Amino acid sequence: MRALGAGPGTRVAVAGLGGLGHLAVKLAVALGAETTVISRSAGKAADATRLGARELLVSSDPRQLAAARDRFDVVIDTIAVPHDIGPYLRLVALDGTLCQVGHLGSVTLETLDLLVGRKKLTSAGSGGRTGTAAMLDFCARNGITADVEVVPSARVNEVLDRLSRNDVRYRFVLDLADLDQEAAS
Template identity: 75%
Template sequence: MAITMAMTSNGSPWRTRPTLTYDGIDRHDGSTTLGGYSREYVVRDRFAYALPAALDPAAAAPLLCAGITVWEPLHALGVGPGTRVAVAGLGGLGHLAVKIAVALGADTSVVSRSPDKADDARRLGAHGLIVSADPEQMADARDRFDVVLDTISAPHDLGPYLRLVAMDGTLSHLGHLGPVTVETTDLLVGRKKLSSAGSGGRPATASMLDFCAEHGVTADIELLPSARVNEALDRLRRNDVRYRFVLDMADLD
């Protein structure tokens, strides 16, 4: 099984742009980089991560993208023991956000459209699930969280999620939503903050991997032989995976 490690740059100081590992341009032969779909990857050692022995390679693979994406805002916002965290959306990013927030000691809840993920939320370590479609539950949770991590990638109104944020707290939304509109009042009352975050750099990714190894955090995955990639893509389109597919390339040997 080949697990491709994430890389962020080819390290050439005289070039101003990084070589992206996926859909980038290889600096040696001009080919398109294939990221996780590569059979193999030749990379300078300082752009690879040592995978901690405690982590299953397949279940650790999503940490290099979804994991670091949720680690960055949780870390930057100082989430730790007792921080009240809500994770909106329980998908690939969301389920890792819950696991990492719980491992950091945060008092963690999930916000989801439908109640059918309540068991999963609890199994992942959350205290409970707030149903976003239920105005009463949303009103009860108003002003309650220091950090709301919004992992919903479909366009949606941020107002209801800002209202869950406590005084001086932050809504960090991780879906690349393009232009977003918020009511000034939803920021003004309670001095709330709207933020976002992308992926993380090499030191943060290495810290995240060490933390996950120490706390036994990996993604919940379905491992499929690479020949079944189209089935995986089809189910992804239907949002039918809990919570990440990983392709095992051993069948290519």
């Protein structure tokens, strides 16, 4: 986000409030950006607010999308499945950037969505060892951690079932301590 200029005076939107998205919101807020969450439903509004976002934009509401056209300096797309990026490009302001970090496959777009407004499409890979260390230091200074649900490994089938139903906020961590207990028995 620093490479994209996110900070005080910038408007950042995060599309998708999952494992990547919730951290993107925390980082944007800590950088001082005016932060908005974009989600398919209004059901994540309380989570968006709790994470520090100013508002939630419902992507399934054409009126909300139309009202937010050309509004954001940076849109971070954390959606992990194939989807149309056109609606997100249309939210990007003049000379702004859509940064694709969720879906790592092919994308199709109308180049006119880039041309109108001199918009940029990018992705975010690793910042290397130095960049990663700087990010971790920033997170430590700002108390940014991933929201996780710790589950004993004996419940792995339940975890897999919940994952298939998209029933996780925001990451599962399997606690393997119960394996030591079984080995000792």
